[in-house]
Amino acid sequence: MFGTLIGIFLTSTGIVIGADTVLWGSSAPHLSRIEKTCTPSQRSVAAFEGWYGERLSLHQQFQSVCKTLSRSRKPVPVDEQADLLIRKLMDKYREQQRLSAIPAAAMPAPGNPHIAFVAVAGFDGTMPQVAVRELRWEKTRKGQWSVKTAPVGKLSFDGCGARFLGDDAVAALLLDRSAHFDRDKQRPEVSRAIEANRQRAEDNCFLSAFSVEDAKALYKLAVRATIDHGETFQMENGAVGGQLHLLTIPSEGPIQKVVIDPEQYVE
16 A cells, blocks of 8 residues: 645636655565656656556556557647546556456455545646546445546646645645644645635636735645644554655746755654
């Protein structure tokens, strides 16, 4: 099992995608340096969260499909990028699990229906978009288990806002209206993200003041809070953290990447 926290932020000055780098519970070497993001086009960034597969097979497939997309001569819409990525991951998962050779009725219920998320954020023309797809086990009408792909509507949005994928129980509390993390919610970057989510729900994103710099600060805060309070939510120590990769897609110009070491966000 691997832990991760992905942040997706649509702001008034561009799109930010944050990804940590700690992977745990495997003997594969150098896992702390594995890239959980890729750039399928000059105007989009994709992120992978979930089970990485035996010998990192799903992760490798994710990176391979990204490279194929990046070589496309024609612009591929964000939704289509996400659809292709999740379909290829499903094919690889089914191949690796040899599902076609196992009668569905003979399969036990999965311990966790969720397998992986793929998120693609970018610009279709001038419109910012986020498309999130899930690979998961679902029960059929006949009571059998089958691997399916599905769009995740609550995480697909345009205009403004902040969302998290993965071990997001702590991070989500930073953005709700509860009394949790009240002091952190007074920070300007957090309060502006909360307001941006409200404005997105009301289709008022033109009023958003949530910026790229706010998003970067919020992601670092969310990772640190998850490290500090994860055990309260039964997260294994070390599931989230390590180097943080922050990729920014500005309204115009190339994608920018910043790598942040733990000493820059862990107090």
